Amino acid sequence: MNVITGIDRSEALLWTILDRFESLAVRQYADSARALLTPEKAAVVTLLRTRVHGDDDLTGTPLAAPIDALTASVTSANEARVLIGQGLFLELIGEAIYRSFGENVATSEPTRALCASGSAASARVREILPGLLRERIGTGERLLQAIMNEAAPLLRSLDDLGEGIDATFLDRFGVSFADLMGDVAAELIAVCIALDVDRRKFVAFLTSALMGM
Amino acid sequence: MDTVTTLPAPRPQIEQESIEKLMGLAIFGEKVAAKIYLLAGELRPEYTSLLTQFARMEANHGAWFLEASRANGIEPDRAFADRELGYLISQVDAHFAARDFDALIIVQGFIVESLAIATYESFLPIADRYPGTARAFGQALDEERYHVDWVVRYLRLRYFDAVDDFRTLAERVNVHGIDCIGGTMMNISEYLDNVGMSGAYCAGAMMDGYTRLLESVGFEQKDATKHVVGMFMPLIRKYRRGEKTK
Ligand SMILES: [Fe+2]
Ligand SMILES: [Fe+2]
Numbered sequence: 001m002n003v004i005t006g007i008d009r010s011e012a013l014l015w016t017i018l019d020r021f022e023s024l025a026v027r028q029y030a031d032s033a034r035a036l037l038t039p040e041k042a043a044v045v046t047l048l049r050t051r052v053h054g055d056d057d058l059t060g061t062p063l064a065a066p067i068d069a070l071t072a073s074v075t076s077a078n079e080a081r082v083l084i085g086q087g088l089f090l091e092l093i094g095e096a097i098y099r100s101f102g103e104n105v106a107t108s109e110p111t112r113a114l115c116a117s118g119s120a121a122s123a124r125v126r127e128i129l130p131g132l133l134r135e136r137i138g139t140g141e142r143l144l145q146a147i148m149n150e151a152a153p154l155l156r157s158l159d160d161l162g163e164g165i166d167a168t169f170l171d172r173f174g175v176s177f178a179d180l181m182g183d184v185a186a187e188l189i190a191v192c193i194a195l196d197v198d199r200r201k202f203v204a205f206l207t208s209a210l211m212g213m
Numbered sequence: 214m215d216t217v218t219t220l221p222a223p224r225p226q227i228e229q230e231s232i233e234k235l236m237g238l239a240i241f242g243e244k245v246a247a248k249i250y251l252l253a254g255e256l257r258p259e260y261t262s263l264l265t266q267f268a269r270m271e272a273n274h275g276a277w278f279l280e281a282s283r284a285n286g287i288e289p290d291r292a293f294a295d296r297e298l299g300y301l302i303s304q305v306d307a308h309f310a311a312r313d314f315d316a317l318i319i320v321q322g323f324i325v326e327s328l329a330i331a332t333y334e335s336f337l338p339i340a341d342r343y344p345g346t347a348r349a350f351g352q353a354l355d356e357e358r359y360h361v362d363w364v365v366r367y368l369r370l371r372y373f374d375a376v377d378d379f380r381t382l383a384e385r386v387n388v389h390g391i392d393c394i395g396g397t398m399m400n401i402s403e404y405l406d407n408v409g410m411s412g413a414y415c416a417g418a419m420m421d422g423y424t425r426l427l428e429s430v431g432f433e434q435k436d437a438t439k440h441v442v443g444m445f446m447p448l449i450r451k452y453r454r455g456e457k458t459k
Pocket of ligand 1: 243246270271274329353357
């Protein structure tokens, strides 16, 4: 058994999921978006590695397959997929998770410290990313088209994840997938508006993709 | 020329059944809208006359839609509409019994009008397939926007220095209001697709429209989005599983 020391099973699972997100982020940023490879990102990965050694706490849980599908949906050598799938969407999902568990009375001290570090790293990406999107992809309609292409696989993969998140974290921490997605959508829309993406069209795309269209 | 040969080809059955459900919902939904404005007007003498006028406008919309349906060989599906609207009517009756004017105003002026506006707007580009409907829906759409403008003004004045109270009220009313009307949006999505509209686009337009209304009365943008998406997510998940929400 590989229960991470000092935290309970469900928190160990949370650490493992976040380790999957952050390890993938540093690999992909190193290959395709070095500007996002910040000291804050390195720090959260180092912190995760003090407790997470492999996937044991995730394997066999209802979240294993959805997390595999989610990470696979953004794994790519294509710069636009990395910037949009990983840098925008998955970072915001991570940030929503850090926020929900970091502000949670039910989480342990080590997990709250992890959330503080992870939030800082995601916030840094959120500062740098708009400039990169503007420079590498563009703004407005151009960016919207790229988002529609690059984020659709990720959004389609979220359905099973929702089930798993609610089954695993709702009773114990009061964290629901619906609330997380509300948080993610709010941040996404703010980023998109700042980059001149038509809000109505973006919300319609998000809704369609979540509805499985 | 024999007039029979000039009649348009019959619609495919799937389109016929879908447009009958959608028109049924629009026609009987307008009747419920009229009822809600009338009930709200009963609770506040200072608004009785205005809200009675609004109710009359909603009743007219229903009458225009019925006339346009008849002209196009569309028999509004009343059973479907009743199933969708029953949950709404029971909420409205509860708000009226509690003499909760503001709750009635949010249910009708924000939630029901958001569904109407999102779907009527999206219907207009395909309305020429059903002669006479463009005019009816175009005018109804203008009037729904007028109703919403009044509701926004009323709520802004009423909650001018009490935005937190508005939040509490909106969150309370939305629990059932969005579950009900957002649920209807999901339930009609495939019928909208079947008549050449996009159910998902309409749902997105309704969510965005409703979010903007909350913002206009004092919700922060992110806060409003978070709230509305959080309410719609369970409905979207039901939709993906092929479950009806009522
Ligand atoms: Fe109306
Ligand atoms: Fe109206």
